[in-house]
Amino acid sequence: METATANPKTAEETRLNRAFAALSDPLRRRLVARLAQGDATVNELAEPFAVTLQAVSKHLKVLEEAGLITRSRDAQRRPCHLDAAALGRLTAWLDGYRQLVEERYERLDALLASEEHHHDHDQDHPGQR
Amino acid sequence: METATANPKTAEETRLNRAFAALSDPLRRRLVARLAQGDATVNELAEPFAVTLQAVSKHLKVLEEAGLITRSRDAQRRPCHLDAAALGRLTAWLDGYRQLVEERYERLDALLASEEHHHDHDQDHPGQR
């Protein structure tokens, strides 16, 4: 599969860099959570938080440059819209690696089970280890 | 910075904070990618990169404190193991919000379709972008 190996700088990796970096800030993640409920302007987004409007404006710029949100225009307002596809790219990255780990785990399980020829207990996946 | 006093900040949120922050660094994500292929020691992990062993050691500490990896012991070595469940928690967070956005989008689509009484121009929906 794709799974960017040791490539120096693909555009895709740059995009992931920006997106994960954007989500590393708790306030930005709360903005994302808020935007999941519906589009909102900068003022609306800033209102619940104990920071200045300028700080929120900066955070939104980061989210926008990371491709996580898009912005339109309504008079003086600039409503923000959360981009579902961008979130999907992040889950795809994470889930690809998660699946690799689980596959390896299952193969190890199978190996252990096959080598245990004097027992035969069911080796079902145990949810959380 | 968020107020520590007025905000209870659940343990779950703290865990997400650490995990997303851990993944915000490109080198740490490459370590994760490497560990998805199989467990590895600090030396093995550091070898492909142009940074010192100590730098990688620090990064691994961050990943460990974020719960993304666990570590065992084999003589002087401390092999790292990628935690699939931790990756799963991140995808769950992202995907929850992604689904909210898509549901809202679909409802808006349906509303627009039902209100179209004098036109019938096709409202194309952009599947993947």
Place this chain on the structure above:
DNA sequence: GTTTTATTCAACCAAATCGTTGATAAACAG
């Protein structure tokens, strides 16, 4: 014992990050 291997700790430094205040721009309302 001494030395080698594997990893971490400690101190330090440059650069990035996050927040602030103050000024500016753009679109409206009067």
Place this chain on the structure above:
DNA sequence: CTGTTTATCAACGATTTGGTTGAATAAAAC
């Protein structure tokens, strides 16, 4: 035009981050 709302830009300071080198620890090998 004057003033208000909405949002951004610019400069600054405090803190965090990611890297380095050098010393320290722990287990193994000699």
